[in-house]
Structure formats: structure tokens, C-alpha cells
Amino acid sequence: xxxxxxxxxxxxxxxxLYGMKIMSKAIETVAGAKLRHILEIFTxxxxxxxxxxxxxxxxxxSSSACTAMVVSFVNAGLMNLYQAAGVILGAxxxxxxxxQLVSFNISKYAPVILLVGVVSLMxxxxxxxxxxxEIIVGFGILFMGLxxxxxxxxxxxxxxxVASLLLSLDNPIxxxxxxxxxxxxxxxxxxxxxxVLLMAKQxxxxxxxxxxxxxxxxxxxxSTAVLASLSGKKDAKRAAMIHLWFNVIGTVIMYVxxxxxxxxxxxxxxxxxxxxxxxxxxxxxxxxxAQVILVLPFVKPLVKLASATVRGExxxxxxxxxxxLKYIGSKxxxxxxTAMIEVVKELDRMASLASENLNRAMNALVxxxxxxxxxxxxxxxxxxxxxxxxxxxxxxxxxxxLPIEDLKSIGAMFHVVNDIERIGDHAENAADAARQRKENGxxxxxxxxxxxxxxLDMVNTIIRYSMEIFAKSxxxxxxxVIDLEDRIDQEERKLQENHINRLTKGECTPEAxxxxxxxxxxxxRVADHATNIAFAIKxxxxxxxxxxxxxxxxxxx
Numbered sequence: 001x002x003x004x005x006x007x008x009x010x011x012x013x014x015x016x017l018y019g020m021k022i023m024s025k026a027i028e029t030v031a032g033a034k035l036r037h038i039l040e041i042f043t044x045x046x047x048x049x050x051x052x053x054x055x056x057x058x059x060x061x062s063s064s065a066c067t068a069m070v071v072s073f074v075n076a077g078l079m080n081l082y083q084a085a086g087v088i089l090g091a092x093x094x095x096x097x098x099x100q101l102v103s104f105n106i107s108k109y110a111p112v113i114l115l116v117g118v119v120s121l122m123x124x125x126x127x128x129x130x131x132x133x134e135i136i137v138g139f140g141i142l143f144m145g146l147x148x149x150x151x152x153x154x155x156x157x158x159x160x161x162v163a164s165l166l167l168s169l170d171n172p173i174x175x176x177x178x179x180x181x182x183x184x185x186x187x188x189x190x191x192x193x194x195x196v197l198l199m200a201k202q203x204x205x206x207x208x209x210x211x212x213x214x215x216x217x218x219x220x221x222x223s224t225a226v227l228a229s230l231s232g233k234k235d236a237k238r239a240a241m242i243h244l245w246f247n248v249i250g251t252v253i254m255y256v257x258x259x260x261x262x263x264x265x266x267x268x269x270x271x272x273x274x275x276x277x278x279x280x281x282x283x284x285x286x287x288x289x290a291q292v293i294l295v296l297p298f299v300k301p302l303v304k305l306a307s308a309t310v311r312g313e314x315x316x317x318x319x320x321x322x323x324x325l326k327y328i329g330s331k332x333x334x335x336x337x338t339a340m341i342e343v344v345k346e347l348d349r350m351a352s353l354a355s356e357n358l359n360r361a362m363n364a365l366v367x368x369x370x371x372x373x374x375x376x377x378x379x380x381x382x383x384x385x386x387x388x389x390x391x392x393x394x395x396x397x398x399x400x401x402l403p404i405e406d407l408k409s410i411g412a413m414f415h416v417v418n419d420i421e422r423i424g425d426h427a428e429n430a431a432d433a434a435r436q437r438k439e440n441g442x443x444x445x446x447x448x449x450x451x452x453x454x455x456l457d458m459v460n461t462i463i464r465y466s467m468e469i470f471a472k473s474x475x476x477x478x479x480x481v482i483d484l485e486d487r488i489d490q491e492e493r494k495l496q497e498n499h500i501n502r503l504t505k506g507e508c509t510p511e512a513x514x515x516x517x518x519x520x521x522x523x524x525r526v527a528d529h530a531t532n533i534a535f536a537i538k539x540x541x542x543x544x545x546x547x548x549x550x551x552x553x554x555x556x557x
Contacts (some may be wrong), residue, residue, distance in 0.1 A: 050085025057094025179216025
């Protein structure tokens with residue numbers, strides 16, 4: 001085997017890997033957020049989860065990316081293990097789409113595809129068009145790599161040393177180990193199966209050995225998810241083990257089937273395979289479908305097996321835990337497609353703390369309970385910690401490749417974390433007022449207490465509606481937020497007038513009046529911050545659209 005053949009093979013493999021990476025990254029950038037939303041919504045049962053996993057993997061051309069995302073979802077608590085199992089099963093079928101594409105003779109069109117992609121990339125002005133052009137470029141490079149490898153492999157048939165080496169693979173276990181090793185190294189079963197497909201086309205590998213190598217590929221493909229889960233929580237590790245056990249069990253089943261009727265299996269696949277390349281692609285697809293059909297009814301035992309493999313429980317981090325991040329941080333797997341979901345959940349937790357603290361402070365204003373006052377200050381320190389930690393994380397991920405929709409949202413997230421922190425500050429101000437009232441003996445009238453309680457109810461409602469809009473993308477109460485904000489503004493003016501009337505009549509002391517006035521103003525500002533949260537994403541999108549059209553966006557004062 002000459003040096004030029006080796007160089008051509010390595011170059012072709014490099015082009016194939018690079019093309020696949022470009023294509024997968026670009027697809028994730030263009031469609032990652034939409035596919036993520038589909039994953040969130042349509043994985044309620046194992047069957048729909050399987051369909052979603054199949055489509056998702058077929059689109060992004062990577063079961064490794066899909067399973068890594070599933071592991072991230074489980075790690076963030078967005079998906080349970082039974083839902084994850086369905087998606088993982090579907091991803092195992094979806095990954096065969098690449099080998100099906102490779103089996104068709106598309107490589108001869110690779111230069112044209114590449115030219116179209118490069119020209120589009122050079123002359124496109126819109127970011128989305130550029131991303132689509134990158135997909136085409138990646139597709140073209142991928143098939144250029146295949147064409148290079150295919151041309152090089154035609155020379156291998158004439159080399160006696162290569163023939164002798166490949167003959168040593170005429171052992172099922174050794175072939176499976178080779179498939180596992182190569183896939184674990186390149187982190188892509190599609191790459192290994194494509195190489196096997198090309199070798200089968202050149203009659204360099206026997207069909208039974210191709211099938212055994214593919215079985216090894218299936219197990220090796222689990223390495224990405226397993227590695228991704230190592231820094232995650234127990235359930236993330238269990239999700240990775242579901243993927244691993246599925247493929248190990250599937251391989252054992254296929255070993256048994258091949259041992260009993262290898263010739264019959266090969267004859268059956270040959271019936272609808274025009275050549276050896278199509279045989280490998282069809283064998284890959286049929287093996288995966290057969291495995292899923294056999295395992296799908298036994299998802300619960302599969303989940304139990306994964307749970308038994310990874311024992312123990314993580315230390316629970318509740319939303320009240322001090323100075324700890326629950327959804328982002330050291331115990332979280334970074335995945336571009338799930339990073340923003342985790343930020344939203346952390347912000348939702350922070351908002352719950354701020355809202356709860358506001359109510360605690362308002363209660364302390366009435367009861368003058370020293371323990372409540374001190375607790376407000378402690379929780380405020382935790383809110384400040386979350387503010388700095390989340391802001392730092394947003395700065396960090398802003399430098400990373402994210403789906404387009406998520407990049408649009410980062411600016412809004414900075415504003416939201418600031419608004420939530422300001423709500424926490426107003427809770428602290430209310431605690432200061434409670435302590436001041438306790439020290440100077442200021443007495444708030446019954447009417448003043450009632451008015452503050454009524455205004456607090458309105459503020460609690462607008463905070464709840466705003467966080468539903470932000471965290472759940474549920475705009476059901478969008479108009480309610482606008483109406484409530486107006487009502488709270490009117491209520492603030494009315495209560496300030498009532499306060500002046502009580503002062504004039506001598507019904508309250510100046511000290512109590514100052515406390516009342518400050519609290520009313522503070523609650524009105526809390527409502528403003530809640531409204532900002534509800535409008536955050538919408539305003540960011542409007543500003544971006546205006547910028548794209550050349551208009552100057554008007555920022556909210």
C-alpha cells in the first residue's frame with residue numbers, strides 16, 4: 001500500500017469528519033431551538049418520544065448530539081428517564097439515515113453541492129442564510145471526503161497485505177471490537193458505518209463481518225453520551241446507561257439471531273439491496289428497527305437496569321438552598337441547545353426566592369418578628385449570589401455557539417436577572433422599614449395595613465403572571481400584566497392621597513407615614529420590574545427586528 005493511498009484515505013476521512021461537524025453545527029444553530037421545543041413538548045410517552053428522537057437525529061445527522069442533549073435535559077430535570085428512553089430508542093433509528101444517504105451515489109455531485117454552498121456563503125448577508133449555506137458546504141465537504149476515500153479504496157484490493165489484514169477480521173468478536181474502538185475514537189457511528197459501506201462496495205469486507213462491525217459501532221456510539229454524563233447528576237448518568245444497555249442488549253440479540261440463521265438474515269437483506277453498499281445501509285437500519293421493536297415494550301425494565309447500574313441519589317438542591325446553583329454550575333453538563341433552558345429555570349427559582357422574600361418582609365412589617373426580618377436579609381444575600389452567578393454564566397455562554405433564537409434571548413436575560421435582583425432589594429427595603437418601625441414604635445393604622453395588603457396581592461399576581469410568561473412562554477396573561485400594571489400605578493397614587501389625608505387628619509404619625517409612603521412606592525416599583533420581565537423577550541425580538549430593518553429601536557425607559 002503506497003504512501004499516496006494512505007494520505008488520500010486520511011485526507012478523505014478528515015474531509016468527511018470536518019464536513020459532518022460543519023453540517024451538524026449549522027443545523028443545530030438554525031433549527032436547534034425549534035427541535036429542542038419539540039423535544040420538550042412531544043416526549044410525554046415512549047412512542048411519541050421515539051418518533052421525536054428519530055426525526056431529531058435524522059435532521060441533525062448525529063445520534064451522539066441527540067443523546068447528549070437528552071442527557072442534558074435529564075440533568076436539568078426537564079425530562080424523566082422513561083421519556084429519555086423513548087427518545088434514545090428513536091435516535092438509534094435516526095442515525096441510520098446518514099448511511100442510507102451515503103449508500104446512494106451522490107458523491108459525484110459533491111463538487112457542485114460544495115460550489116453552491118460556498119457561493120451562497122460568500123454573497124449572503126443574512127445570518128440565517130449564511131447558516132443554511134454552511135449546511136450545504138458541510139454536506140458537500142462530507143461527500144467530497146467520501147469520494148476521496150472511495151477512490152483510494154479501489155487500490156486496496158490489489159494489496160496482498162491489506163487483504164491479509166482484513167482476512168483476520170473474519171471473527172465476529174474481533175470485528176465487533178474493531179467497530180467499537182473506531183467509533184469510540186471518532187465519536188461517530190456514522191463515520192465508521194460509512195467507511196464499512198465503502199469497503200463493502202469495493203469487496204474488501206465480507207457482508208457478515210460488516211454486520212458485526214456495525215454492532216460494535218452501535219456500542220461505541222454510546223461513548224459520547226457516557227462521557228457527557230460524567231460531570232452530571234445521577235439521572236444523567238442513568239440516561240447514558242439506558243443508551244449503552246440498549247445497544248449492548250441489542251448486540252447480544254443480533255449475535256443470537258446471526259448464530260441461528262446468518263445465511264437467512266443475509267439473504268433477506270440482499271432481497272432489497274442493489275449492491276453491497278446498499279446492503280450495509282439496509283442492514284444498519286433493519287438492525288436498529290429490530291432492536292427498537294424488541295426493546296420498546298420493555299422500557300421500564302431497561303430504566304430499572306440503568307438505575308441499578310448507577311446507584312445512589314444526588315444531594316437535593318431546593319429552590320431555597322443558600323449559595324448554590326441548581327440548574328447551572330459544576331454539576332451541569334454544558335450543551336448549547338439546553339443552556340438557555342437551564343438559565344430560565346435558574347431565573348425562575350431566583351424569582352420565587354425574591355417573591356417569597358417580599359411577602360416575608362411585608363409580613364414582618366405587620367408582626368415585627370425579628371426572625372423574619374433576619375431571614376429576609378439572609379435570603380437577600382442568596383439572591384445577590386444568584387445574580388452574580390447567573391450573570392457570569394450568561395457572559396460565559398454568550399461567547400459560545402448557540403442556536404440563533406437563544407443568542408437573541410441573552411440580552412433579555414441580563415435585564416431579567418437585574419429586575420429580579422431589584423425585586424429582592426425592595427424586599428430588603430421593606431425589612432428595613434419593619435426594623436425601623438420596631439425601633440421607633442411607629443404605628444400603622446388599620447386602613448393603612450389593609451391598603452398595603454390589597455396592593456401586595458396585586459403585586460404578587462403580576463409577579464406570578466410575568467414569570468409564567470417568561471419561564472413558560474405562556475402569553476395567556478400578557479394583557480392582564482398590562483392592565484394590572486396600570487391598576488397598580490393608579491392604586492399607588494390613590495394610596496399616597498389617602499396617606500396625605502390621614503396625616504392631615506392626625507390619624508397617623510409622620511414616622512408611620514414615611515414608612516407607609518416608602519412601602520407603597522416600593523411595591524409600585526416591584527410591579528414595574530415584574531412588567532419588565534414579562535416584556536423582556538418580546539422587546540428583545542422587536543429591537544433585533546428593528547435593527548435588521550435599519551430602524552433605531554426605542555428602549556423602554
